[in-house]
Amino acid sequence: QSLSSPTFHWPNPLLSYADQQLYEGPVGIVVANCNPRDDTTVSAQWLRLAYHDMATHNVDDGTGGLDASIMYELDRAQANLVDALEDFNGFAMGITPFFGMADMIALGVVFAVVGCGGPIIPFSAGRVDATVAGPATVPEPQQDLATHIELFRQQGFNETEMIALVACGHTIGGVTQVDFPTIVTDPSVVVDTFDTTPAFDNAIISEYLQNTTQDVLVVGPNITTRSDFRIFSSDGNVTMQNLLSPDTFSETCTALLQRMINTVPSTVNLTDPITEPFGYIINDPLFSYQDVTMLWADQQGDSVCPSAGCSVQPYNTQPVSFSIIGQAMGLAATRDFFNATINATSSISKFWFEINNDDSDPVVVDNGGSGFVIEQDPTLSLFLDVLRSVGVGGGPTVVFRLVVAILGDAASITGSITTFEPFSFAAAPPFLPEINVISLELDESNPPEGGYTFFTANVSLVPSIFLDITANVGGVTYTLENVDLNTASNFIRPV
Numbered sequence: 001q002s003l004s005s006p007t008f009h010w011p012n013p014l015l016s017y018a019d020q021q022l023y024e025g026p027v028g029i030v031v032a033n034c035n036p037r038d039d040t041t042v043s044a045q046w047l048r049l050a051y052h053d054m055a056t057h058n059v060d061d062g063t064g065g066l067d068a069s070i071m072y073e074l075d076r077a078q079a080n081l082v083d084a085l086e087d088f089n090g091f092a093m094g095i096t097p098f099f100g101m102a103d104m105i106a107l108g109v110v111f112a113v114v115g116c117g118g119p120i121i122p123f124s125a126g127r128v129d130a131t132v133a134g135p136a137t138v139p140e141p142q143q144d145l146a147t148h149i150e151l152f153r154q155q156g157f158n159e160t161e162m163i164a165l166v167a168c169g170h171t172i173g174g175v176t177q178v179d180f181p182t183i184v185t186d187p188s189v190v191v192d193t194f195d196t197t198p199a200f201d202n203a204i205i206s207e208y209l210q211n212t213t214q215d216v217l218v219v220g221p222n223i224t225t226r227s228d229f230r231i232f233s234s235d236g237n238v239t240m241q242n243l244l245s246p247d248t249f250s251e252t253c254t255a256l257l258q259r260m261i262n263t264v265p266s267t268v269n270l271t272d273p274i275t276e277p278f279g280y281i282i283n284d285p286l287f288s289y290q291d292v293t294m295l296w297a298d299q300q301g302d303s304v305c306p307s308a309g310c311s312v313q314p315y316n317t318q319p320v321s322f323s324i325i326g327q328a329m330g331l332a333a334t335r336d337f338f339n340a341t342i343n344a345t346s347s348i349s350k351f352w353f354e355i356n357n358d359d360s361d362p363v364v365v366d367n368g369g370s371g372f373v374i375e376q377d378p379t380l381s382l383f384l385d386v387l388r389s390v391g392v393g394g395g396p397t398v399v400f401r402l403v404v405a406i407l408g409d410a411a412s413i414t415g416s417i418t419t420f421e422p423f424s425f426a427a428a429p430p431f432l433p434e435i436n437v438i439s440l441e442l443d444e445s446n447p448p449e450g451g452y453t454f455f456t457a458n459v460s461l462v463p464s465i466f467l468d469i470t471a472n473v474g475g476v477t478y479t480l481e482n483v484d485l486n487t488a489s490n491f492i493r494p495v
């Protein structure tokens with residue numbers, strides 16, 4: 001039996017990162033237990049933020065959509081995005097060179113809905129961040145039904161979908177008095193919630209159909225701003241009746257919110273949706289004991305590994321602590337740590353795993369048959385030498401004295417490290433990553449060895465900093481992209 005994922009083939013930094021964020025990432029902590037904030041919930045704020053970002057889409061010319069253009073649109077009258085600055089700052093911590101703010105906003109929706117007990121929306125990654133504001137096309141409550149139908153058509157949703165999408169959005173949160181004093185007229189109310197439950201559930205539907213709704217966009221004193229009433233009743237309540245079934249509500253909202261977060265400019269391609277974790281093999285509860293072996297094959301030279309592969313057992317096994325999404329799926333898994341000593345001459349071409357259970361054939365985890373192939377030129381031209389690198393200075397900014405090995409003579413080599421720091425120190429959006437280029441200096445403390453010359457640069461670490469390392473050797477350029485310093489730092493010794 002061979003285990004593999006139809007979506008995922010290693011290496012794929014984007015899908016690996018998205019998978020890890022979904023099932024183990026920190027984003028969900030902020031929205032867990034439908035966390036309240038400012039008399040509404042963080043979940044409601046994140047869902048509205050994402051809808052406003054996406055509302056710039058225009059199906060007619062394929063522009064706009066969920067592209068983080070909202071970072072440039074916060075001064076708009078209909079914005080009123082309470083706590084958005086704090087959210088962007090938090091989201092910025094999770095961005096990488098290949099997973100930007102728009103992906104974080106979309107991921108926020110998936111966590112927000114689960115955080116309030118709603119369904120799990122399959123997540124795709126690959127959005128591209130805009131660099132300017134989009135058109136002002138967020139619907140406003142005083143606009144008439146025809147305007148709303150046209151705005152939703154431009155965003156890619158027909159009339160029935162418009163009704164359901166608004167209901168799926170307005171099942172959480174409410175209208176803030178200070179932002180909309182003509183809608184919420186009682187100044188003692190902070191937020192007038194759309195329904196009686198903070199949960200992502202169909203109370204918004206049942207209360208509307210029972211005429212007990214408190215949604216001020218349905219029954220508020222100002223008739224002009226009863227936009228939810230005009231929308232919900234626009235097809236004689238047929239769609240609302242349909243959504244009364246909790247299963248239909250859940251399935252419809254999953255499909256529409258997935259479409260909402262996947263509404264991107266037509267030039268952007270998203271990954272297939274991630275519906276199950278592929279970063280690890282899920283424990284089968286029927287197997288009481290699982291014995292995992294890592295195997296690998298030679299790259300070149302006289303074979304050192306037997307034909308069945310060299311092998312090593314894990315030196316440590318730890319339970320995986322899942323995010324609220326993993327918890328909602330009832331996942332349980334363990335992570336095995338291996339320390340494989342690879343012969344320097346024969347090297348490694350690929351690795352794979354075998355899981356042995358007492359009562360059945362071994363399960364082979366081999367990346368869909370190919371194994372986990374390690375691409376490398378026969379003579380490794382450039383690598384980050386983690387064993388020669390050291391951590392210097394602790395405290396809030398850890399500094400690493402990185403050592404890079406480059407094949408060739410010092411006289412013919414120039415090199416640099418480009419650092420990507422997701423966290424921005426900007427006081428206002430846009431929160432863009434800090435990208436810096438640092439020159440590599442000849443490393444006097446590590447004399448040349450085995451044809452390699454060693455170079456060094458000091459780099460400071462913030463969470464998930466990524467590096468590109470570039471060397472020019474006698475006119476030929478070599479680049480190592482997206483080196484994850486956070487992971488590498490686990491192997492770098494302090495000075």
Ligand code: HEM
Nearest residue numbers: 040044045047048051080139140141165169173174175176
């Ligand atoms: C005609 C379309 C819509 C109109 C006129 C409208 C209007 C409004 C208004 C006036 C508020 C109060 C905002 C505040 O006080 O800060 C609000 C809140 C909200 N809207 Fe909409 N909305 C529309 C569609 C949607 C859609 C499609 C979604 C998402 C799928 C959505 C999600 C939300 C959420 C989650 C909140 C609560 C925010 C919070 O509690 O902080 N809305 N909407």
